[in-house]
Amino acid sequence: MTDAALERFEEHRSLLFAVAYRMLGSASDAEDVVQDAWLRYAGAQPADVRTPKAFLTTVVTRLCLDRLKSARAAREEYIGPWLPEPVVTDDGRGPERSMALAESVTLAFMVLLETLSPEERAVFLLREVFEHDHADIAAMLDTTPANSRQLFHRAKARIAEKRPRFRDAAAAKRPLVDRFVHALRDGDAEEFTSVLAADVGFWSDGGGKALAAKRPVFGRDAVAHLLVGFRRSAPSAGVNLAHVSLDVAEVNGEPAMLMRVAGHLDSVYTFTFDDEAIAAIRVVRNPDKLQFIERQLTTLG
Secondary structure, three states: OOHHHHHHHHHHHHHHHHHHHHHHOOHHHHHHHHHHHHHHHHHOOHHHOOOHHHHHHHHHHHHHHHHHHHHHHHHHOOOOOOOOOOOEOOOOOOOOOOHHHHHHOOHHHHHHHOOOOHHHHHHHHHHHHOOOOHHHHHHHHOOOHHHHHHHHHHHHHHHHHHOOOOOOOHHHHHHHHHHHHHHHHHOOHHHHHHHEEEEEEEEEEOOOOOOOOOOOEEOHHHHHHHHHHHHHHOHHHOOOHHHEEEEEEEEOOEEEEEEEEOOEEEEEEEEEEEOOEEEEEEEEOOHHHHHHHHHHHHHHO
């Protein structure tokens, strides 16, 4: 492959990662898929590459479908709730090009995508988020435009049933997260009550490799009690509170809380908002799922 070909590939790298990450819910797997796509592009015959963007998007989509089908079986044996890998999104590259792109990277939305079959997920993302027409999607998936439309409508109907509201910019939600951080730092149950919605849900992903609730917890009082308990039990678990830091960063398009213990990233708290309250909290503690975002944070300084 020539330098010009590599340059054309690099022009599309961020798009390819965006597709793969939303398909797989794993940043590290998305990186692997993009690398595999480069190898296939580098080895392709010129006659097989109609346009680099179409060729690469097709390769990435098909590689993701293969991975999703095998990942489903593995997730059935996953210990506790499964959550996507978090990624930093305030990296200076600017806002997503559209509301659909911004919404589709939130953890709440990516969890919702898990309810779709791999094919439905591919069609929904390619059509709704990346704005491909059904003829292009059909070519990518080796199906017909009619079947693409059917898969899309089925997926859209399923998503609409539980689609979380996504209206405000991340900056508008920051004050609620700041109050949450202060409540957790102080163990303030009353402040938790003021920032949590009555039907708030709490999910924690430790993957059997970090301490985490194996079942979701629902309701303001139950979640507040759980959060206050985290702080109270920290010393008995060998955690020196003086070595715990809580920071806010934009993760998956929304303000999130990063917890570090003795300088190491321990967990990422992401939030879903409803009016003036936090409606859902998703905590990623599985150390395997924190490696990518830790590298991002180190790079960003």
